[in-house]
Amino acid sequence: MEFETPPTIPLWRTAVKRGKGTQIPRIEASARRVSGDADAYAQVCGLPRTDVLPACFPDLLCRGLQLSVLTDPAFPIGLMGIVHARQRIEQRRAIRRDEPLSGRSWVEGHVVTRHGGEFDLHSEVCSGGEPVWHGVTTISSRDLPGDGVKRDRPEPPTFVPGRSAAWSLPADLGRRYAKVSGDVNPIHQYAWTAKLFGFKRAIIHGWWTLSRCLAEMDLAPGGLDVQASFVAPVMLPSTAWFASGPIAAGQAFEVRAVGKLALHGVVRRA
Amino acid sequence: MQNPVTLIPISLPPPEQRVSRAARFAAEGEPRNRYHLPTGLDSPSPVGYRVRVPLSQAEADLAASLLSLEPPAAFVPGAAPTEGELFDEASIGVLTARQSTNYRGQRQVTLGPADSAKLAGILRQAGHPALDGALYTHIALTRPYRTPFTFLLTFIGHNPWISPASVALRAWNKKFAHADDIPTIGYLQHLHVGIWADAVERAAVIASGGTRQANVVLAPFAGRGRHEAIEALAGLDSGAIAQGWRVAFVAQVGAVADRSPIPPALCRKLGANLLAFRSERIQPGVNAEEKAPPQYQARQDMDVPQALTEMAGRAGYNAFCRWTGVDREAAKRLLLMERVDVLTPNGKERLRAVRTHLEDVTDTLVRRLPLWVDLPTGRALSRNAARGKKAFALAGQRIYIGGLSRPEVEAAGLEFAHAVRAVGAAASRGALVCELAGCIDLPAGCDLLSGICLMAGPVNQNDIGKSFYGARDLLADAFPGRDPTSLLVWTLKAKTVADPIGNEEQLMNARQKGALVDLRPGPADVAALRIAGRNVAMRQRDGRVNAERAFSDLGNFATDPGGVGIPGNAGSAWPEAWRAEHPWE
Structure with a gap:
């Protein structure tokens, strides 16, 4: 899926999304331009307003792309009850507020856990084609089949x-x-x-x-x-x-x- | 006019007596008490639960220059202050310049350079000593002393037959005419202002690493008169004026040509120490509770050296001279001091007599409280009044009662309120001598080597007796025929174990708040910067309020014996991007 700017996905589409799949195929969405209100974000998170973007903010720029991926008919899992388990952020350098940015989000595959599975939702923000930010959101879901094996955290x-x-x-x-x-x-x-x-x-x-x-x-x-x-x-x-x-x-x-x-x-x- | 002060070290007790508070967290299921560490700290105050930072004798010698600071003669061009420097300065100024009750009758509005220049013009026009070139100026605001304790006083000293009417009349007068129940309550406001003014002078030096000084103008603001032009600069509105808020003093701060001999690193250490100093009420083995841990129960073979009390006195007279402008001999004559400790002849008997007198006043007060208000509140008033007895404990190796004689002060050409402010300044500066000396070569395993408790409670209690029950002033016997008014009691203590951390918790934790004390404020509560004609609360921005502990780079936070800290105690620094801002640029 390719967009000019990330689409707005209505709440009802995430609410009605159902599934009970066994495999997560690669689904990808990208947008040529991503932008957002960094001031409002900084205020609600207690961050100073500076000329660079807060480290977690690029994820928000990709929100529409992420939801496009997760509500895609090929994505085999319901969205109600999924849990944000872990987060990784790799920011290559400070991202200036005035940089024109593009975004990409994708999923592919999962790992089996005791009660279901975990999959990684990737988000990437690029400046002039150069990746500057990569987020990996690990989400656990009970819609995937688990193996009942207890693992150490x-x-x-x-x-x-x-x-x-x-x-x-x-x-x-x-x-x-x-x-x-x-x-x-x-x-x-x-x-x-x-x-x-x-x-x-x-x-x-x-x-x-x-x-x-x-x-x-x-x-x-x-x-x-x-x-x-x-x-x-x-x-x-x-x-x-x-x-x-x-x-x-x-x-x-x-x-x-x-x-x-x-x-x-x-x-x-x- | 001021004499140099030397900080005298305290001799250590024998090794087996070198004990510390060593507070620990309550074990699971164990009932928590005031001797346990708090479970956490959620406060915007810059203070936190702190411990003293040791000073070497050489560092103490440099720090002693703070005890005879002369006002600057002129300002020179200097760097504009950062928000962080202003916060540090407020932390050891308006936010902490007071003793245990931490009275919220003080606020500070800080003007930028343009408004400072206007203010200098206003001061000069009125004939007051103002300097040009201030980088910023604090306008100190004060209102009458009002706390839960003064609420209790509303019900005291009434004829039982007409008390419903006379209580209502007193409450009305307090609320709308800012009248005080007893004179010494009115004086408390001025004592606090004096303490604050003295602290602001030191704070400017410490927060700037020795590059700035404050020119504090105190004298013109001692009376009840209004200073409309300055009130307008501070953004004081009619509501605040109706509540009794007035200008208490003005402190111009600017860069000085001769920087302080105190190096920046030592300034940080002193700032961290100032935030660690507390009222020390307990003398181990003398007035500890039965349930107190063993380290509070054993007497320590320690003493406050005579030379140190002399230096504390010298610093006190320095402050009195500095703030009143009288010469040293006049200061010694005007400032009435009675020493009543166990080492003075008949000292023990005198202490016992003072204690008995104060307890008699309390008993009379409780007996005569109007039942129509005490009974419906479950005797809350009488219980609170009786609880005050603990606050009158006079324990320490050196104990002084200080005061003034109003006729003598007025004969010397001073306004009485102004002299009372100078007494506050003298008291706090003398106390600082004892507190700083208690940090010299402080060994591991000791919290301090000497501390002080500055108390107004005993003189307030005596004043209740004077005002309503025909008692005489505490200083009447020592200064016959001079019509003395006692104002403060000093108890100096040499010891190695700090008071229970629960005492501090009363000031930091709303749930542990004592009946008669107030919480330590955060900067947004009492300090504002005047920017573009608007008062902007300090450290309240974009949904965040201050969680930074000032001078936290020294890391002097209370921990358990294993080094585990109290959650929230170390605080979290204000974002550097905000800290580094120049508010008026």
Whole structure:
């Protein structure tokens, strides 16, 4: 699929998408021009407005392309109940706001897990044909057939916190982020809409949490390699506890909510 | 006019007595108390749970220059301040320049260079000492001291038969005429202003790494009069004026030709230490609770050297002279100080008599509280009043009661409120001598070597007795025939274990807030920058509020004995892109 700009996929198409496949074929969508409101994004994530794009923002530029891929009839999985399990971001260099950018998103194949499968949703942003940002969103789904074999999860890195802060997350944060990102999944909106999908309260988007972590670390503009694992949801409203500290490979970070680890990751300079 | 101050080191106790707080997290299922580490810190305050940073004697000698700072004679062209420098300065100025109650009756509006020039013109026109070339100017604002404690005072000292009417009348007068229940409550506002003004002078030096100084203009603002032109520059609206907000002082800050002898790295260390200093109420083995851990129960063979108390006094007189303009002999005559510690003749008996007197006042106060308000509230008022007894504990190797005689102050040509401000400044500067000395060659395993508690509680209690129950002033016996008004009590302590971290938690955690204290504010609560005719709250931007702990590069945060920190305590730096901004460029 090729577009001039990423298409807008209505919510109902993601809601009605069903499937119970066994294989994920390669599906790709691209757009010659991608752009977005970086100011609004920076504001909702607590980032300073600078002349470079926030490290997580390019994913948002590819949102329409990602949804095109995931709602494609050839994509064999329903979108309700999929879980953002891990995220990798490889940013080659700082991306200036005024750079003309193009985008591409694709999926292909999956790995079998105990209760289903995990697939990688790739997103790439290019400047003048040169790839400058690549995101790999690992999503787990129970629509894929699992093998019942228990696997060890990677252990979060241990570190001595150099920074640690409490975040008071208001009840409307999910709605505010949804306005900016276009991700209006009901689990992020209101307690009652989240309850329909089995959550006690609304939960904040994983992308917001990751973006806020990078904001707290206040990384200098430049190349980055970020790896993050989403372990548990962060409910709204709540207080979440962020911590980061140096490790041999870079900076480790984590977010805890209600005493439990919700997110952990590592960021390295690329 | 000011004499040089030397910081005298404290001798260590025998090794077996070198104990520290060593607070740890409560184990799972263990009931938490004030001796355990807090479970987390969610606060916009730049302070956090901090520990003292050791100073060498050489560093202390350099730092001592802060205790006899003279105002600058002129400003020279200098670099515009960054947002980060202004934050650092506010952190050791308006945000912390006070003792334990952390009274929110102070706000600061900082003007850029253009408005600073206008303000200098206004000051000069009124005949006040103003300098040209200020990079920025703080307008310090203050309002009458109002806390839960002053709310309680509304119900005190009434005739039981007419108390419903007289309580209502008092409340009305407090709200609309800014009247005080007892005179010393009114003086508290001025004591705090003096403490703050003195802190602003040091803060300008420390936050700039020794390149800037503050020219603080205090005297013209001691009265109740209005200064409309300056209020307008600060953006003070009619609502704030009706609440009693007034200009307390003006601090012009600019670059100076002769930079401070304190090197930038030492400035950082001093800033981190200033954020670690706390009221130290507990003398191990003397006034610790029964449930306190063992390190609070054993007496320590330590003393506050006589030479250190002399230096604290010298620094205090320096401050009194600096802020009133009187000479040293006049300062010594005007500032009334009674030493009442256990080493003075009959000191023990005198301390016991003071304690008994204050407890008698409390008992009378509780007995006479109007039942129509105390009973329906489950005796909340009387319980709170009785709880205050703990705050009057006079423990320490050196104890002083300080005050002024109003007739003598006025005969010297000083406004009484102005002199009270100078007493506040003198008290805090003297306290700083003791606190800094307690960091010299501080060995591992000790939290401090000396500390101080500056208390207004005992004099307020005595004032209740004076105002309503016919008691005499605490200083009346020591200064017969001079009509003294006691204002503050100093208790200097040599010890190695800091007060329980729960005392600090009362100031940092809304859930642990004590009945009579207020929380430490964040910069957005009390500090604003005047930009393009608008007051912009400091460190509140794009959905974020401050989570940075000032001078955190020193890493002086409380941890458990294994080095595990308190979640949220180290804070998170304000984005560098914002920190590096020049607000008025």
